[in-house]
Amino acid sequence: MKVRVSVHHDFRIAAIDDRIYSAFLEHLGRAVYGGIYEPDHPDADEDGFRPDVIDLVRSLKLPYVRYPGGNFVSNYHWEDGVGPKDQRPVRLDYAWRTRETNQVGIDEFARWCAKADTGMMLAVNLGSRGLDAALACLEYCNHPGGTAWSDLRRAHGRQDPYDVRVWCLGNELDGPWQIGHKTAREYGRLANEVGRAMKSFDKSLDLVACGSSHSGMATYPAWEAEVLDECYDTVDFISLHTYWDNFEGDYLNYVAKSVPLERYIQTVAGTIDYIRAKKRSDHKVYISFDEWNVWYHNRKEDQETWPSWDWPVAPPLLEDVYNFEDVLLIGCVLNAFIRRADVVKIACIAQLVNVIAPIMTEQGGSAWRQTLYWPLYYSSLYGRGDALAVAVDGPTYNTKVAEDVPYLDVSAVRNDENTITFFVVNRHPDEALDLDIGIAGLPPRELTEHTTIANDDLRATNTVSAPDRVSPTKGTGIAVEDGAIRGSVPPRSYHVIRVAT
Numbered sequence: 001m002k003v004r005v006s007v008h009h010d011f012r013i014a015a016i017d018d019r020i021y022s023a024f025l026e027h028l029g030r031a032v033y034g035g036i037y038e039p040d041h042p043d044a045d046e047d048g049f050r051p052d053v054i055d056l057v058r059s060l061k062l063p064y065v066r067y068p069g070g071n072f073v074s075n076y077h078w079e080d081g082v083g084p085k086d087q088r089p090v091r092l093d094y095a096w097r098t099r100e101t102n103q104v105g106i107d108e109f110a111r112w113c114a115k116a117d118t119g120m121m122l123a124v125n126l127g128s129r130g131l132d133a134a135l136a137c138l139e140y141c142n143h144p145g146g147t148a149w150s151d152l153r154r155a156h157g158r159q160d161p162y163d164v165r166v167w168c169l170g171n172e173l174d175g176p177w178q179i180g181h182k183t184a185r186e187y188g189r190l191a192n193e194v195g196r197a198m199k200s201f202d203k204s205l206d207l208v209a210c211g212s213s214h215s216g217m218a219t220y221p222a223w224e225a226e227v228l229d230e231c232y233d234t235v236d237f238i239s240l241h242t243y244w245d246n247f248e249g250d251y252l253n254y255v256a257k258s259v260p261l262e263r264y265i266q267t268v269a270g271t272i273d274y275i276r277a278k279k280r281s282d283h284k285v286y287i288s289f290d291e292w293n294v295w296y297h298n299r300k301e302d303q304e305t306w307p308s309w310d311w312p313v314a315p316p317l318l319e320d321v322y323n324f325e326d327v328l329l330i331g332c333v334l335n336a337f338i339r340r341a342d343v344v345k346i347a348c349i350a351q352l353v354n355v356i357a358p359i360m361t362e363q364g365g366s367a368w369r370q371t372l373y374w375p376l377y378y379s380s381l382y383g384r385g386d387a388l389a390v391a392v393d394g395p396t397y398n399t400k401v402a403e404d405v406p407y408l409d410v411s412a413v414r415n416d417e418n419t420i421t422f423f424v425v426n427r428h429p430d431e432a433l434d435l436d437i438g439i440a441g442l443p444p445r446e447l448t449e450h451t452t453i454a455n456d457d458l459r460a461t462n463t464v465s466a467p468d469r470v471s472p473t474k475g476t477g478i479a480v481e482d483g484a485i486r487g488s489v490p491p492r493s494y495h496v497i498r499v500a501t
Contacts, residue, residue: 002434003394003408009420009441009501013387014342016413019063019166021380022121024291024348025109026070028096028355029317032104034363035353036112041364048103049112052367056359057116057352060373061380064121064166066290066348067109071095073171074127074179078137081105082156092311094179099311106141107153110162120162121290121348126170126190127180134194138167138201166206166346168290169194172213172241174223184223188230195234208237208288208346215242215264221271228275228285237288237346240268243356244329245296251325251458252399255427258332258409259402262340265289269343288346292333294326294372295356318355322370324470324492325458331375331425331494334383335411338423341387349376360464368467371460374453375423378472378496382421388412394433408433408489417501419448422485424495435478437485437497444485444499450475454493 025031036057039048068076075094080102088102106122113120122141124134136149141162143150150161169191173182182190187210195207209231212220224238242261246254265287272285297320306317337344353359358373390412396404409425426433437444452475460470478487478497489495 001395001407001428001431002436003392005408005410005435005437006391007388007412007420007437007439009388009414009439011389012414013339013389016338016341016384016387017345018384020337020341020344020347021060021062021376021383022064022066022290022346022348023060023062023352024066024070024350025068025352026355027068027072027076027093027100028070028351029319030314030354030361031351031357033101033314035355035361037104037108038361038363047108047111049115050361050367053353053359053361054112054116056367056369057118060377062116062118064119064346064348065113065116065352066121066123066168069095069123069171071171071178073123073125074173076125077129078106078125078133082107082140082152096317097306097309097311098315099313101313106137107156107158110158120164121166121168122164123168123171124194126187126194127173127178130190131194131197135197135201138198142202166208167198168208168239169235170210173210174217174219175213184219184226185230188227191227192231192234195231199234206237207235208239208290209235211238211240211268213241215260215267221267224268224271225275228272229278232275232279232285233281233283235285237286238268238272239288239290240264241289241291243291243293243295245294245299246325247296250400251429252397252427253401254325255328255332255425256399256402256405257329258336259405261333262336265336265340265344272343286345287343289337289344290346290348291350292347293350293356294322294329295320297321319360320356321461321463322372323458324371324455324460326372327375327453327470327494328425328427328492330372331423332409332427334375334379335409335423335425338379338383338387338411338413339390362464366464368462368464371462371470374470374472375494378451379423382415382496382498383413383423385413385415388414388420408435420444420499420501422495422497424489424497426489426491426493428491430491432488432490434488435486438483439485439499439501442501443483444480444501446500447478447480447485447497448500449496449498450478451496452493454490458492
């Protein structure tokens with residue numbers, strides 16, 4: 001089966017915002033306690049953090065990590081997590097029915113971010129709390145000194161402000177499961193008032209309003225329209241969330257789920273444009289896709305377990321073990337974000353460690369990369385620059401979630417004037433695809449890298465005893481010939497192809 005791919009060196013969609021390669025870390029399960037923070041671990045550093053996890057996170061080159069939630073934030077008092085640790089209260093977390101010890105809070109998270117070479121993207125509680133608590137948190141984090149909250153930070157050992165640039169105004173408040181659930185009008189007005197006050201402190205802050213928890217919500221997409229109608233000129237982003245599953249066991253349907261993702265993005269982008277036109281506004285609002293991942297491997301068992309347990313501290317929860325099939329879907333999802341670089345400017349994989357995460361840890365033991373670590377790693381490493389328009393002419397298939405799904409999924413990134421990277425997924429279950437990639441404007445001169453991830457077993461996983469079962473290898477079968485990139489990609493495979501032009 002042959003596929004022709006055409007790009008032009010100068011036909012740019014948009015500059016890719018590096019922040020689409022961000023992540024999410026919530027006080028949930030073993031994400032924080034036992035994930036990034038394990039003071040009893042034999043290798044723990046002076047702050048109780050795991051250096052092996054920090055190394056794996058640092059390699060991902062994450063611009064931001066969103067924190068501390070998630071559903072957790074809608075019942076969170078940020079003040080509980082600062083100051084002397086032996087004086088911090090233990091609270092009940094009503095989102096996940098656990099006890100929160102508050103041994104990690106803003107100050108610890110900031111130190112961890114510095115060690116992991118990433119930035120803080122903080123969420124404020126607009127569920128059980130509101131304006132006063134949000135402004136106090138902002139002042140604690142960003143004001144130099146001379147006020148009650150900023151001097152409290154200084155008393156806790158941090159003299160300089162954290163200068164947090166991105167703030168999430170609550171989390172999933174469209175959801176009936178959320179503490180402090182609101183209607184769109186209620187939430188939109190609250191977000192506007194909190195946002196206006198935060199912008200009066202610093203008009204250059206980036207503020208993220210809550211969009212739909214997923215595209216299946218009964219209130220979608222009216223939620224986005226009503227929320228933005230209240231706060232359009234105050235906020236800079238509307239958030240989208242989604243998680244994918246394969247409960248049906250249908251491979252082709254599963255790896256096609258990035259197609260409705262692009263419809264989701266397109267619908268919300270159109271809603272943004274509608275409200276902007278309605279308000280005759282010069283202000284531009286973009287999408288922050290700040291929760292996304294595969295989540296289903298342990299979901300049914302978790303949903304039967306956690307609602308009935310007796311308030312444990314950091315129990316194992318949502319610890320999906322990912323397989324090779326998930327690599328292919330995640331590769332397609334990241335391609336979708338690149339292709340919609342004109343409107344998606346932030347994206348956070350959910351989550352980062354242990355909880356539906358690319359990194360797993362063993363208590364007191366080692367840390368390892370899950371299978372889907374790798375497409376995130378390569379996209380973050382090479383998916384920076386300008387997204388190029390891609391035309392694909394090849395075979396397609398129909399499935400439950402979409403029609404005319406191309407077997408070949410591809411995005412193209414112009415990293416600089418002389419380098420283009422292609423991220424390629426062959427969805428076909430049985431057949432190799434013969435590629436013919438033409439680059440108009442500045443033809444390819446040589447192949448500089450070809451990396452592939454493939455496995456004969458869709459259910460292959462990485463574990464503590466076999467951490468590299470699904471991992472990248474040097475690709476074969478691709479070459480630059482007669483001013484084009486030609487070759488064959490095997491069925492069910494992921495590829496990074498880089499060329500000098």
